[in-house]
Amino acid sequence: MTAPAATHSPAAAPAPTAALAGKFLVAGLVGLALTAAGFFLAHDSAGVALSYLVGISYWSAVVIGMLMLVLIHHIFDAGWSVVIRRQFEHGLAAFPWLFVLFLPLLASAWLKPGLIWPWMDLSHELHGGHTVGTDPLYLKKASFLNVKMFTAMTVGFFAVWIWLSARLRKASFTQDADGDKKWTFMSRKTAAFGIPLNALALTFAAIYWMKSLEYHWFSTMYGVWFFSNCIRAALAFGVVITVWLYQRGDYKGIYNTNQFHCLTALAFAFVVFWAYITFSQYFLIWNANVPEETFWYNIRESGDWWWIGMLLLFGHFFVPFLFWLVYRNKATRAPALKISLWIAAIILVDICYNVLPALKDHHGVPQPFFSVNLLWVLTSVVGIGGICGWAYLRSFARTKLIPIRDPRIVESLTYHEATAP
Amino acid sequence: MSSHIEPAGHPLLAEVNPVAIPRQELVHHGRDFHWITEKVCGIVEAKTPVWWWWCFGVAAFVASFTVAGLIYLVGTGVGVWGHANPVNWAWDIVNFVFWIGIGHAGTLISAILCLLRQKWRTSINRASEAMTIFAVVCAGIFPVFHVGRVWMAWYLFPIPNANYIWQNFRSPLEWDVFAVSTYGTVSVLFWYVGLLPDLGTMRDRFTAAGNLLKARLYGFFAMGWRGSNRHWANYEMAYLILAGVATPLVLSVHTIVSFDFAVSLIPGWHTTIFPPYFVAGAIFSGFGMVMTLMLPLRAIYRLEDLITQYHIDCMCKITLATGTMVGYAYAMEFFIAWYGANPYEGFAFINRAFGHYAWAYWIMITCNVITPQFFWSRRVRENTTLVWILSIFVNVGMWFERFVIIVTSLARDFLPSSWGYYSPSIVEIFTFFGTFGVFSVLFLLFIRFVPIMPMSEVKAVIPQADPHGTGH
Numbered sequence: 001m002t003a004p005a006a007t008h009s010p011a012a013a014p015a016p017t018a019a020l021a022g023k024f025l026v027a028g029l030v031g032l033a034l035t036a037a038g039f040f041l042a043h044d045s046a047g048v049a050l051s052y053l054v055g056i057s058y059w060s061a062v063v064i065g066m067l068m069l070v071l072i073h074h075i076f077d078a079g080w081s082v083v084i085r086r087q088f089e090h091g092l093a094a095f096p097w098l099f100v101l102f103l104p105l106l107a108s109a110w111l112k113p114g115l116i117w118p119w120m121d122l123s124h125e126l127h128g129g130h131t132v133g134t135d136p137l138y139l140k141k142a143s144f145l146n147v148k149m150f151t152a153m154t155v156g157f158f159a160v161w162i163w164l165s166a167r168l169r170k171a172s173f174t175q176d177a178d179g180d181k182k183w184t185f186m187s188r189k190t191a192a193f194g195i196p197l198n199a200l201a202l203t204f205a206a207i208y209w210m211k212s213l214e215y216h217w218f219s220t221m222y223g224v225w226f227f228s229n230c231i232r233a234a235l236a237f238g239v240v241i242t243v244w245l246y247q248r249g250d251y252k253g254i255y256n257t258n259q260f261h262c263l264t265a266l267a268f269a270f271v272v273f274w275a276y277i278t279f280s281q282y283f284l285i286w287n288a289n290v291p292e293e294t295f296w297y298n299i300r301e302s303g304d305w306w307w308i309g310m311l312l313l314f315g316h317f318f319v320p321f322l323f324w325l326v327y328r329n330k331a332t333r334a335p336a337l338k339i340s341l342w343i344a345a346i347i348l349v350d351i352c353y354n355v356l357p358a359l360k361d362h363h364g365v366p367q368p369f370f371s372v373n374l375l376w377v378l379t380s381v382v383g384i385g386g387i388c389g390w391a392y393l394r395s396f397a398r399t400k401l402i403p404i405r406d407p408r409i410v411e412s413l414t415y416h417e418a419t420a421p
Numbered sequence: 422m423s424s425h426i427e428p429a430g431h432p433l434l435a436e437v438n439p440v441a442i443p444r445q446e447l448v449h450h451g452r453d454f455h456w457i458t459e460k461v462c463g464i465v466e467a468k469t470p471v472w473w474w475w476c477f478g479v480a481a482f483v484a485s486f487t488v489a490g491l492i493y494l495v496g497t498g499v500g501v502w503g504h505a506n507p508v509n510w511a512w513d514i515v516n517f518v519f520w521i522g523i524g525h526a527g528t529l530i531s532a533i534l535c536l537l538r539q540k541w542r543t544s545i546n547r548a549s550e551a552m553t554i555f556a557v558v559c560a561g562i563f564p565v566f567h568v569g570r571v572w573m574a575w576y577l578f579p580i581p582n583a584n585y586i587w588q589n590f591r592s593p594l595e596w597d598v599f600a601v602s603t604y605g606t607v608s609v610l611f612w613y614v615g616l617l618p619d620l621g622t623m624r625d626r627f628t629a630a631g632n633l634l635k636a637r638l639y640g641f642f643a644m645g646w647r648g649s650n651r652h653w654a655n656y657e658m659a660y661l662i663l664a665g666v667a668t669p670l671v672l673s674v675h676t677i678v679s680f681d682f683a684v685s686l687i688p689g690w691h692t693t694i695f696p697p698y699f700v701a702g703a704i705f706s707g708f709g710m711v712m713t714l715m716l717p718l719r720a721i722y723r724l725e726d727l728i729t730q731y732h733i734d735c736m737c738k739i740t741l742a743t744g745t746m747v748g749y750a751y752a753m754e755f756f757i758a759w760y761g762a763n764p765y766e767g768f769a770f771i772n773r774a775f776g777h778y779a780w781a782y783w784i785m786i787t788c789n790v791i792t793p794q795f796f797w798s799r800r801v802r803e804n805t806t807l808v809w810i811l812s813i814f815v816n817v818g819m820w821f822e823r824f825v826i827i828v829t830s831l832a833r834d835f836l837p838s839s840w841g842y843y844s845p846s847i848v849e850i851f852t853f854f855g856t857f858g859v860f861s862v863l864f865l866l867f868i869r870f871v872p873i874m875p876m877s878e879v880k881a882v883i884p885q886a887d888p889h890g891t892g893h
Contacts, residue, residue, distance in 0.1 A: 140762035181440040192797070196745060203753070207760075218761035220694035220753045253431030276672065280696040287684045288691050292763065401433055407442035413434070 021393035028386020032101075034379040047373040049108055049116050050213075050359050055380025056105065057209055058233075058351045059388050060098055061226065064202050065234025066091040067161060068227070070168055071198060074184075074191035080262045082412035083254055083402045087241045088234065089172050092165035093395035094388040099158040101384055106154060109147050118358075119145045119215045127364040137216050145215055150208055157201045164194045169395075172403050179405040202226055210351075213358035217296040221281040228274040233347045235267040239340035241392075243333045250401055258415050261331045267340070268324035275317040299357050304368045308353055315346045352377060445731035447540055447882045452726050454880050461619075461872045461879075462626055464722055472721070473869060480861035487855025490848050491566055499569045501848040508831045508843035513563040515823040516853050518678055519706070520560035520860075521601065522699075522819060525671055526707020527553025528608055531615070532667035535660075541735050543878040544727045548718065549711050550612040551871070555863040556710070557605045559856040564597070566852075593680035600677040604670050611663045617656060619872040621646035675703040682826065688769035689830035692757070698750035702819060705743035705789070709815030712736050714864065716809045718873065727879060733808060737796040740815060744793030747822075751790065769830055777842060778829045785825050788818020 035055075039048040066088040073081050105116065114121020114132075122133030132138050138145065167190045171183035203223025211222050219225075242263070245251040285293045300309055320343055329335040356373060357366035367373060403409060448457070494501050504511050527549035534542040565574050577598045579588055588595045620643035627636035646652060679699035682690035712733075719728045758770040773782045792814040795801045802808060828843050845853075867873070880886055 137762045141760055144760065175440070179438065179440050181442055184440065184442060196749075199749060218757050220692045220750075220757045221697075223753065224694065224697055253434065272669075276676075277697065280676070281693045284680075284683050284691070284693045284695070288686055290686065290691075292761070400436070402437075404433065404437045405440050407439050409437055409439045413437065 017393045017397050021390050021397070024386045024389035024393060026386070028383050028388075028390055031379045031381070031383025031386055033383075035376060035383050038376050038379065042372070042376075044372075046115050047359055047367065047371075048376045049105070050355060051373050051376035052380045053105060053116060053209065054348070054351050054355050054377050055384045056098065056102055057355065058348050058381060059094070059384045060205070061230045061347065061351070062233040062237055063091055063094045063098060063388065064161065064198065064205075065230035065232070066237070067095075067165060067168075068195070068198055068202075068231060069234050069238070071164070071191040071194045074168075074187040075195060077188070077408070079408040079411035080259050080415045082406050082408050083251075083259055084238060084242060084263060086172070086399070086402055087245070087396075088238065089169050090392045090395040090399075091234075091237070091241075091388075092169060094391040095158065095162045095165050097387050097391050098384070099162065101387060102154065102158070106151055109150060113147060117145075117150070117212055117215075119212065120147050120150070127360070127362070141215070145212055153204060153208055157205045160197050160201045164190060164198065168194075172406075173399050175405045176400050176403060181407065184407055199223075199227070202230060210354050213355060214296060214299075217293065219281055219285070219293070221277060224277050225274075225281060228270060228277050229347050229350060232267065232270045232274055232343060235263065235270060236340040236343040236347070238263055239267065239336050240344065243337045243340075245401075246333065254402060254413065256415070257331050259412065260333070260336070261327075262415075264324065264330035264336050267343070268321075268330065271317060271320045271324060271343075275321070278312075278316075299360075299364075299366050300353060302365060304370055305353070305357055305366060308349060308369050312346070312350055312353060315342070316350060348377075348381060445729070447543070447729065447731065448879065449726040449729050452883065453885060454883075457727070457876055457879055457883075458622065460724070460727070461874050461876050462623060464868065465623060465870060465872060466626065466630075469869065473865060477862065477865050480858045480865055483858025484855050484862050485858070486851040487562065487853075487859055490852030490855060491562070493848055494566055494852070495571055499567060501846060502567075503844055503846035503849055505841065505843070507834055507839045507841050508828055510827055510831060511843050512824075512845050512849045512853055513567045514681070515820065515827055516856065517560050517563040518823045518827075519820045520556045520563075520856065521674065521678060522703035522706040522823075523710045523816075524553040524556035524560065524604075524608070524707065525675060525700075525703035526711050527551070527556075528604075528611070528667050528671045529704050529707065530711070531611060532664040533671065535664045536668060539735075540882040541732055543882055544724075544729075544732055544874055545711060545715055545736075546878070547612075547615065547871075547875050548715060548867075548873050549707075550608065550615065551864065551867045552707075552710060552714060553608045554605070554612060555860050555867075557601065557608065558863065559860050561601065561605075562852075562856065562859075564594075593677055593684055596677045597681065600670075600674045604674045607663065607667050607670055611660075611667055614656070614659050614663060615875055615878075616871065617643060617646045618648065618877045619875060620644075621648060622876060623872065672700055675699045687830050687834060688763075688765040689754075689758075689773065689826065692754055694750050694753055698747065698754075701743045701746040701750065702789075702822060705740060705747055705793075706815060706819035708736055708740045708743065709812045709819065712740070712808060712812035713816060716805050716812070718868065720805070722873075727874060730803060733805065734802050737802045737808060740812070741793045741796040744789055744815070748790040751786070765835060769833070772833050773825055773829045776829065776833065778825065778832070781821050781825050782829070785818055785821040788814045789822060792818065 035048065035052055039045050039052070042048055069081075070085055070088050070092070072078075073085050108115050109117070109120055114124045118124045118126075119132050119138055122131065124132045126132060126135060143149075168187055171187045171190070174180075175183040203226070206223050206226035210226070211217065211219070242251060242255060242260070246255055282297065285297060299305070320339055323329050323335070323339045329339065352369065356369065356377075359367045359373070361367070406412075452460075502511070502513065504513075527546075530542045530549045531546045534546075565571060568574050568577070576582075576586065577588065577595070579590075588598075620639050624636050624639040624643050624646075627633075627639060676696040676699065679695035683692060683695035685691055715728060715736075716733070719725060755770050758766040761767075773779070792811050795807075795811055801811070832843055833840050
């Protein structure tokens with residue numbers, strides 16, 4: 001356990017993932033190709049573009065959550081999570097690709113303004129007859145909501161995420177080889193400024209990408225809502241990945257019930273946090289009953305969106321809450337995997353709930369959830385997810401399974417639950 | 422697939438070779454079980470120090486201001502407070518929220534840090550819980566006496582009465598009644614359950630010393646604690662359950678306090694981020710008060726081996742984190758007030774920063790956003806005098822936060838014709854000033870008669886308590 005680090009022994013090498021990475025890449029390219037075909041061939045290109053925004057927001061949420069968890073791990077000098085952290089670090093490899101995949105949206109902002117975000121097109125006709133350019137509510141915020149700012153800010157968000165990820169990955173991977181403690185201190189410093197930077201980046205990304213789709217609407221809670229989904233998504237994928245690695249044999253002898261229980265307990269805590277944030281936002285808007293705010297929810301209570309709202313209420317909160325309450329479900333792989341896959345799916349529905357109703361007909365009625373757009377959401381999610389999975393697996397194959405020189409690695413490997421209060 | 426995950430051998434384990442960055446000790450100088458018992462019990466058993474009498478006298482004198490203020494209010498009417506249209510809520514609710522917020526750190530340290538298995542909490546949790554209870558007592562004074570006819574305060578509870586008068590269950594003020602009373606009850610229970618083993622220890626020590634009166638007194642409150650295996654098993658389960666119950670309560674109380682404002686339409690109050698923002702602010706102010714109290718206590722009783730620099734570092738970092746969250750909320754409120762393009766909201770925030778109460782706003786920003794940033798520096802964290810001074814700034818800043826939120830929004834609401842400027846009356850000032858005396862009297866009594874640290878919990882985090890004998 002405490003012997004000097006040897007060279008990468010064949011016995012310790014993870015099973016090859018190249019073939020699987022190739023499958024992910026193919027799935028990703030196929031998904032992206034189908035989405036692109038839909039965009040150019042389908043009657044409603046705006047629906048395809050908005051569905052693609054759902055896909056990119058969803059996978060960004062997963063990876064942003066992973067970044068936040070790694071940062072939080074370092075700021076707390078946590079012990080139990082060291083054996084899991086490496087998988088999140090691999091997940092961060094997706095950020096540059098997510099930026100590349102966001103470029104079509106930036107291109108659309110310049111080439112077809114108003115296709116996705118109506119405020120980008122000043123001649124865009126609003127419900128009631130007037131245009132964005134003559135809308136006093138737009139004119140008030142025009143210095144923030146314009147294509148140049150949008151582009152600069154989006155590039156800035158990705159720059160922050162890619163830079164923070166690069167620092168954390170370099171520190172962790174290099175420490176495996178040289179065992180220098182300076183990398184641990186570097187990661188802690190990165191975490192200290194990285195957490196507020198990431199908090200601001202994800203907040204404004206949520207405002208620009210999703211909230212501004214209906215730019216009349218506002219809520220100070222929106223950034224916190226996105227944060228809660230990011231963390232929940234990352235934890236759900238954390239469970240999926242670690243169970244997969246355990247089933248494959250990689251984690252056997254490393255990953256125990258106690259570390260697993262901590263991960264799922266954290267997932268449980270964030271179920272409650274998400275519900276707290278979402279309820280607070282809804283309740284305060286419902287109770288105040290101000291039309292400037294309630295219209296956002298009113299739209300989502302029409303057609304089948306009402307049922308989607310109910311699905312979120314029960315599927316995003318009650319089902320996982322009651323499920324995670326049971327210790328056995330938190331400490332056992334099979335049920336934890338099932339509920340994590342469910343949570344990962346329901347977060348996608350939540351993103352759809354926030355994005356897709358922005359697509360309205362000329363009467364201001366949103367297009368239904370169950371429409372052809374759902375197909376484009378799926379192709380986008382598969383396409384972008386395939387690329388993210390490929391990026392993860394590429395990174396996974398290049399490093400040790402766990403950070404073998406981390407100062408808390410032994411603590412993590414021997415982690416057991418405290419019995420004293 | 423459904424089996425539990427269990428460890429087994431793995432070839433990679435042979436390569437594991439961690440770099441050496443040892444964990445901080447939670448008890449310095451290798452102090453053993455006996456030393457900890459003697460140190461903590463010695464504070465209660467020793468002759469009452471002269472400084473304690475001086476402090477108690479001053480605190481009681483200050484507390485008399487609250488008593489005088491309340492007697493005058495009850496004898497005269499609520500009009501003796503400085504409320505007047507449009508500021509019909511002012512220092513009473515400011516002070517209520519201020520004290521309730523302070524109470525949050527105690528439960529956070531005891532319950533949430535317990536669930537998160539943060540071992541550093543053990544040295545400070547007892548005093549923090551006591552602080553919670555005393556802060557809730559101080560907080561309760563203001564709404565109870567604001568009802569006017571205080572002898573009718575029982576009407577706050579839904580007790581059937583001859584007039585069929587029922588509370589407005591749709592009002593967050595009524596929710597406050599339930600939330601705060603539940604929180605107070607659970608906090609007392611949590612504190613008391615944690616005390617049981619130490620009360621048993623005190624009983625046994627007084628018995629051995631031949632002081633039968635005190636032995637009987639502590640024995641009565643120890644409720645038959647004998648330290649048997651069954652007692653410990655029940656105790657630990659009860660403590661864990663109470664921690665689980667108290668955790669949502671910590672969040673719910675200040676969430677409901679935030680609803681007092683956020684459910685309204687008043688500019689500056691109706692904003693969706695209020696619930697988590699109030700909770701973060703409460704934890705921030707609570708830790709400010711914990712440091713204000715614990716640092717002098719540490720110096721007076723020479724507790725440096727039990728409340729180490731690491732404990733101070735942790736408290737400073739939590740203060741820094743929660744202060745930064747509060748700063749995020751301030752920024753988000755300001756930004757959305759502009760982004761929302763509602764002229765009243767926009768005006769409310771511009772008025773806060775540059776209007777008649779700008780002085781209060783900038784005190785708030787300075788104390789709550791700028792002050793905690795000093796805790797980035799290790800040199801600052803290691804200077805306990807400076808940390809103590811900064812903790813007082815935090816307390817001041819959080820009082821001003823409530824003042825800014827409440828008074829500035831009411832003083833400049835929708836109709837300029839109804840605008841006003843609020844100043845507190847001398848009765849209000851007396852009443853609030855006196856609550857620091859009430860709080861101090863209770864806290865002084867606590868440190869005089871109750872072990873200020875949970876001895877068994879502190880002992881559990883020293884290396885001698887590790888059954889493996891390896892420090893892990």
